[in-house]
Amino acid sequence: MKTIILAAALRLFFPLFIFFSFYILIRGHNHPGGGFIGGLILAIPFIFHVLIHGAAETQDTLFVKRVYSLKRKERESSLSYYTRNIGYRLRGLLPWYSREDKDKVLVRQFVIEPLNVIPVGLALSLISGLIPLFLGEAFLTGVWAKAQLPLIGKVGTTLLFDIGVYLLVSAVVLKITLVMSKE
Amino acid sequence: MLIAILAGLLVAFAAPQLYRLLGKMIMVPMVLLPLALFVYFCTFLAPVLNGQTVVQEFRWISSLGVNLLFQLDGLSLFFSLLITSFGTLIMAYAASYLKGDALLGRFYLYLTLFMTAMLGVVLSANILCLLVFWEVTSISSYLLISYKHKYEVARASALQALLITNGGGLCLMAGLILLGTAGDTYSIVELQQMHSVLADHHLYVPIVLLVMLGAFTKSAQFPFHVWLPNAMAAPTPVSAYLHSATMVKAGVYLLARFTPMLGGSDLWNYTIMAVGAVTAVVGAFLALQQLDLKAILAYTTISALGSLITLIGIGSPFALQAMLVFLLAHALYKGALFMIAGTVDHATGTRDTTKLHLLGRRMPMLSAAAVLSALSMAGILPFFGFIGKELLYEGTYEAPAYAIPLTICIVFSGVAFVAVAIRLGFGIFFRKSGEPTTIAHQPETALWLPPLLLSLIGLLFGLLPGTSVTPLLNAAAAALIGAQQAGLDLALWHGFNTILMLTLLTIALGIAAYTFTNVFTTWPVHLERLYKIGPGQLYYGLKKAASVGAVALIRNVQNGSLRSYVAIIILTFVVFVVAAIWQEALFSVVSSQTWLTAFGDIELNEYLLILLMLPATIFVSTTRSRLIAITTMSLVGYAIALAYIFFGAPDLAATQFLIETLTAVLFVLVLHKLPKLSPMVKSPKINLKYISLSVLFGATMSYVMVMVRQFPLDSELKAYYGAASWLEAKGRNIVNVILVDFRAFDTLGEITVLAVAVIGIFSLLQLYPEKGDQL
Numbered sequence: 012m013k014t015i016i017l018a019a020a021l022r023l024f025f026p027l028f029i030f031f032s033f034y035i036l037i038r039g040h041n042h043p044g045g046g047f048i049g050g051l052i053l054a055i056p057f058i059f060h061v062l063i064h065g066a067a068e069t070q071d072t073l074f075v076k077r078v079y080s081l082k083r084k085e086r087e088s089s090l091s092y093y094t095r096n097i098g099y100r101l102r103g104l105l106p107w108y109s110r111e112d113k114d115k116v117l118v119r120q121f122v123i124e125p126l127n128v129i130p131v132g133l134a135l136s137l138i139s140g141l142i143p144l145f146l147g148e149a150f151l152t153g154v155w156a157k158a159q160l161p162l163i164g165k166v167g168t169t170l171l172f173d174i175g176v177y178l179l180v181s182a183v184v185l186k187i188t189l190v191m192s193k194e
Numbered sequence: 195m196l197i198a199i200l201a202g203l204l205v206a207f208a209a210p211q212l213y214r215l216l217g218k219m220i221m222v223p224m225v226l227l228p229l230a231l232f233v234y235f236c237t238f239l240a241p242v243l244n245g246q247t248v249v250q251e252f253r254w255i256s257s258l259g260v261n262l263l264f265q266l267d268g269l270s271l272f273f274s275l276l277i278t279s280f281g282t283l284i285m286a287y288a289a290s291y292l293k294g295d296a297l298l299g300r301f302y303l304y305l306t307l308f309m310t311a312m313l314g315v316v317l318s319a320n321i322l323c324l325l326v327f328w329e330v331t332s333i334s335s336y337l338l339i340s341y342k343h344k345y346e347v348a349r350a351s352a353l354q355a356l357l358i359t360n361g362g363g364l365c366l367m368a369g370l371i372l373l374g375t376a377g378d379t380y381s382i383v384e385l386q387q388m389h390s391v392l393a394d395h396h397l398y399v400p401i402v403l404l405v406m407l408g409a410f411t412k413s414a415q416f417p418f419h420v421w422l423p424n425a426m427a428a429p430t431p432v433s434a435y436l437h438s439a440t441m442v443k444a445g446v447y448l449l450a451r452f453t454p455m456l457g458g459s460d461l462w463n464y465t466i467m468a469v470g471a472v473t474a475v476v477g478a479f480l481a482l483q484q485l486d487l488k489a490i491l492a493y494t495t496i497s498a499l500g501s502l503i504t505l506i507g508i509g510s511p512f513a514l515q516a517m518l519v520f521l522l523a524h525a526l527y528k529g530a531l532f533m534i535a536g537t538v539d540h541a542t543g544t545r546d547t548t549k550l551h552l553l554g555r556r557m558p559m560l561s562a563a564a565v566l567s568a569l570s571m572a573g574i575l576p577f578f579g580f581i582g583k584e585l586l587y588e589g590t591y592e593a594p595a596y597a598i599p600l601t602i603c604i605v606f607s608g609v610a611f612v613a614v615a616i617r618l619g620f621g622i623f624f625r626k627s628g629e630p631t632t633i634a635h636q637p638e639t640a641l642w643l644p645p646l647l648l649s650l651i652g653l654l655f656g657l658l659p660g661t662s663v664t665p666l667l668n669a670a671a672a673a674l675i676g677a678q679q680a681g682l683d684l685a686l687w688h689g690f691n692t693i694l695m696l697t698l699l700t701i702a703l704g705i706a707a708y709t710f711t712n713v714f715t716t717w718p719v720h721l722e723r724l725y726k727i728g729p730g731q732l733y734y735g736l737k738k739a740a741s742v743g744a745v746a747l748i749r750n751v752q753n754g755s756l757r758s759y760v761a762i763i764i765l766t767f768v769v770f771v772v773a774a775i776w777q778e779a780l781f782s783v784v785s786s787q788t789w790l791t792a793f794g795d796i797e798l799n800e801y802l803l804i805l806l807m808l809p810a811t812i813f814v815s816t817t818r819s820r821l822i823a824i825t826t827m828s829l830v831g832y833a834i835a836l837a838y839i840f841f842g843a844p845d846l847a848a849t850q851f852l853i854e855t856l857t858a859v860l861f862v863l864v865l866h867k868l869p870k871l872s873p874m875v876k877s878p879k880i881n882l883k884y885i886s887l888s889v890l891f892g893a894t895m896s897y898v899m900v901m902v903r904q905f906p907l908d909s910e911l912k913a914y915y916g917a918a919s920w921l922e923a924k925g926r927n928i929v930n931v932i933l934v935d936f937r938a939f940d941t942l943g944e945i946t947v948l949a950v951a952v953i954g955i956f957s958l959l960q961l962y963p964e965k966g967d968q969l
Binding site: 039040041042043044045046047048051052054055058060062126129130132133136138140141148149150151153155165167168169172173175176179180182183184186187188190191192 | 196200252253254255256262820845848849852853855856859860862863864922923924925926927929930931933935936938939941942945946948949951952953955956959
């Protein structure tokens with residue numbers, strides 16, 4: 012299902028979806044929303060990406076972060092090599108800059124696996140329940156910070172709990188999608 | 195104490211990553227953890243020895259009486275120190291024993307998890323928490339036994355241990371719940387003061403029997419002992435730790451801990467006494483027949499556990515004190531001997547006693563450790579094993595009932611101990627029986643130092659019992675007996691009395707048994723027929739019967755037809771609902787008048803929803819295209835979401851919209867893989883069956899809906915949540931506040947289920963080892 016229009020639209024909407032999902036997560040305490048819905052929304056752009064590009068490509072482009080370095084020239088001094096590299100990295104931050112350098116080498120590769128995000132989400136929710144335990148309250152009692160954060164408002168363990176749900180739900184949906192589309 | 199448990203869990207789950215980061219240096223943090231815990235528990239020595247009990251409570255589910263309640267009295271402290279000190283030595287030993295093993299990180303994960311669970315068992319003062327930790331010890335020991343999972347023997351043995359100990363664990367669970375019901379509390383502290391209430395309770399007999407089953411399976415009592423020798427398939431550090439010093443002692447601990455609340459009755463005393471004595475004899479007898487080093491040790495462990503249980507069964511204050519002393523003595527020498535057996539295996543590549551000769555000169559330090567701990571095991575002056583054995587004999591000899599048969603049983607096991615000790619301390623190291631066995635490589639320091647330390651401690655405790663361990667043992671015994679002070683006084687010399695005669699007799703008979711070892715080891719050929727009906731065969735028979743039964747059941751019930759599953763579920767539901775309505779005589783609640791009013795106040799937009807859904811449902815049952823079926827089903831889903839909006843539930847509506855969309859997308863993803871949709875209805879007969887079922891279900895649900903509307907909805911919940919969600923949880927969205935605050939425990943359970951479901955889906959769809967897929 013490789014349609015150019017959908018692919019182009021998705022590129023535009025991708026950050027929007029992610030931002031919106033986070034917005035939904037944060038507003039959940041006072042208005043309709045919350046971790047569960049936010050997590051579902053977070054998964055949607057990824058699912059569309061899978062629909063358009065296929066599971067293998069989605070995993071390759073969205074879940075793998077590759078860090079490149081320039082190849083070291085012969086008899087190049089360390090100073091010049093590192094400055095060249097830093098310049099290369101900085102240029103990489105510019106969205107219009109093409110990274111098709113021929114003499115780059117892969118130095119690091121970070122892979123995010125949804126199956127590993129699930130326990131992280133679960134752990135966050137569990138930790139939010141353990142925090143009050145150390146303050147002498149019952150498990151999962153909401154504990155609230157005195158100070159307020161800009162934009163988010165009051166911060167408490169319930170937010171942490173919700174973030175755990177948010178991560179877990181999106182990872183669950185994503186994992187199911189990836190597995191299903193591969194089979 | 196919660197900190198100790200959490201630190202253990204944290205380090206346990208970090209172990210695989212630590213191994214990746216630190217390589218072989220992983221030994222450092224893993225040894226430091228039990229050492230730190232040991233020091234931590236030592237800080238409690240002063241108050242506990244003064245007779246205080248340190249209690250820490252963390253509220254968990256207070257409304258159900260389930261709290262994280264930790265208690266550190268003499269008994270808990272005694273066991274905690276035992277667990278952590280042995281843990282330190284074993285962790286160091288394991289690093290050398292499994293050097294270079296690719297899965298060492300995982301091994302440390304299991305071992306640390308086990309240690310933490312064991313600490314949890316002895317610290318918990320809430321019986322449900324105790325049960326949780328108890329089960330974790332079973333599971334982690336299962337993982338440890340099956341550590342060499344490529345070998346079928348390891349897997350089968352691990353499963354056997356799991357089935358037997360967990361079967362007992364289930365009994366224990368039932369027993370503890372009954373106990374909680376009988377005493378109306380789950381706190382051990384409170385239950386201990388209710389001895390008379392519990393003893394007269396009509397649930398006393400089932401409670402005692404179920405608790406005993408749990409303890410007996412864990413502590414490998416006859417006839418549940420079969421798993422312990424098989425569990426020797428585990429790496430030796432595991433055997434040394436779990437199967438000599440800790441896990442198998444959990445059953446002993448449990449019985450000891452429950453003696454003040456359940457003990458004292460004839461049922462309790464005689465059952466435990468009989469089972470213990472039989473186990474002591476059977477274990478000793480079988481130990482004499484073995485040729486494998488670890489098997490010999492495993493059977494003597496069974497025998498020792500039997501002796502410990504016997505002492506608990508006798509139940510007199512003196513017997514309970516003797517139990518603690520013998521337990522410590524046994525842990526010291528048996529842990530050391532297991533490690534020695536492992537080192538011998540490591541260095542020579544065999545554990546067969548007939549192939550091991552004259553190792554003494556080649557491995558001097560190891561043989562020194564072996565001699566010291568063997569002397570302790572045989573109960574020779576001045577080792578701690580001597581004191582333990584003296585008290586053991588005295589405890590049984592002075593038992594209030596059946597003293598003579600009990601003493602005969604215990605002396606018999608003592609004879610076997612002496613024979614085995616000579617075999618281990620002298621036979622394979624110094625006896626000139628053949629060519630010296632070749633040693634592949636000299637053992638590293640960490641392979642002989644821990645056992646040597648343990649045996650030296652055994653000697654130290656024997657020489658200075660008064661100043662070294664008596665205070666702690668006294669405090670532990672005091673907790674068991676329920677007195678302020680136990681008045682335990684350990685000394686090496688008790689004078690010339692009957693007990694000393696018995697000891698001398700034991701040694702003489704033991705030496706005789708050692709000289710006739712051949713007779714015992716060739717016996718099994720003649721006993722084969724007897725073993726065919728033994729508990730081991732019983733286990734395999736039961737297991738086979740269970741799998742045959744399961745296959746038969748699945749063939750008949752789980753026949754793979756999704757339609758019949760749904761039909762069964764719906765039918766069951768309808769039957770229960772109708773039965774409930776019938777019983778409460780609710781048939782007259784809904785009259786024809788109410789039906790009219792029920793339909794009367796439907797508004798126009800709601801009719802539109804019906805107009806949307808009704809054709810869709812009819813259409814979906816006639817279509818043959820999966821795509822159309824899914825889209826029309828989504829239509830129904832969206833209509834429901836619309837209904838949520840009409841009735842003012844935007845959260846539910848949003849969730850419904852999203853889920854509906856995602857389900858449709860997911861279905862589309864797998865759609866082209868599925869076979870063509872078969873027509874819903876094959877023959878008119880089936881047609882009639884399913885139509886009538888659907889109509890029945892629809893009618894029941896409609897009736898329930900209309901009926902529910904007849905009852906006024908003046909629940910206080912609405913008002914309560916409306917007010918409390920802002921005041922207490924600081925949120926205006928009631929739905930979300932309920933999810934993340936008031937009922938967060940439910941949500942936590944739900945997301946856990948979600949995570950488990952994904953792992954299930956993943957392993958169902960993804961794991962095809964034959965394809966060569968990597969996980």
